[in-house]
Amino acid sequence: MTNAQKWVAAFLGLFLILFLLGRLTMKEESSTPPMMMGQMANQQAQVSEDADGPTLVKQIGCISCHGDNLQGTNIGPALANIKEHWTRDALINYLRNPSAYSGDARFQQYREQFKNVVMPSFNNMDVKQLGKIAEYLLTR
Ligand code: HEC
Missing domain, CATH: 1.10.760.10 (Cytochrome c-like domain)
Incomplete structure (x- = not known):
């Protein structure tokens, strides 16, 4: 892998993690409402x-x-x-x-x-x- 490719891979990985975190927190929000x-x-x-x-x-x-x-x-x-x-x-x-x-x-x-x-x-x-x-x- 060239340096550039490594950077691209790192960024893609980061986005994936952020995306998954986003999904997780969304799930949390929708699982709080029993009270609401x-x-x-x-x-x-x-x-x-x-x-x-x-x-x-x-x-x-x-x-x-x-x-x-x-x-x-x-x-x-x-x-x-x-x-x-x-x-x-x-x-x-x-x-x-x-x-x-x-x-x-x-x-x-x-x-x-x-x-x-x-x-x-x-x-x-x-x-x-x-x-x-x-x-x-x-x-x-
Ligand atoms: C937090 C207390 C409170 C609640 C709850 C409340 N009112 Fe009142 N109401 C008052 C007060 C105090 C007045 C006297 C007028 C004023 O202060 O604006 C009043 C005045 C009125 C009047 C006028 C009386 C007249 O002599 O013409 C009507 C009709 C009325 N209320 C109907 C209702 C209805 C129907 C509800 C429920 C949907 C309600 N009120 C809920 C406190 C309350």
Whole structure:
């Protein structure tokens, strides 16, 4: 072998090693997820496709701030008389972007009452599911 050929062989060998290492680390990555898959399964269990309004409100955790029966807690207002204040569409919009409504007098009072709690925005949720929640809240 000439010197040049030796260099070429050395480089090819190096590339091969790097390539194999790359494959190995990729395998490692794809073998870590059991935990992540568990979380994903969990999330799916939390929000099942065909859940109705009351179920969604429980599964998503609205009740942790608004109370088991949406009667209100010290970290969230009661969700009563919703139909006096909201239409279905407005309510869906609200759930997707609560801060847009913070100017209303009712919300100014909530800000006083629930100082360090922010109503989360559910803008990554399926609109159909938000619709079910809105319908449920409006018929209570
Ligand atoms: C982290 C606590 C928390 C969670 C979780 C939460 N909220 Fe709220 N929610 C609040 C607070 C606090 C307010 C008062 C308004 C504000 O601070 O923006 C509020 C306000 C509201 C209002 C307006 C009430 C009115 O008088 O018009 C509705 C409707 C509402 N929440 C529905 C929901 C629904 C539905 C869910 C679940 C999808 C949910 N919230 C989850 C804390 C929460």
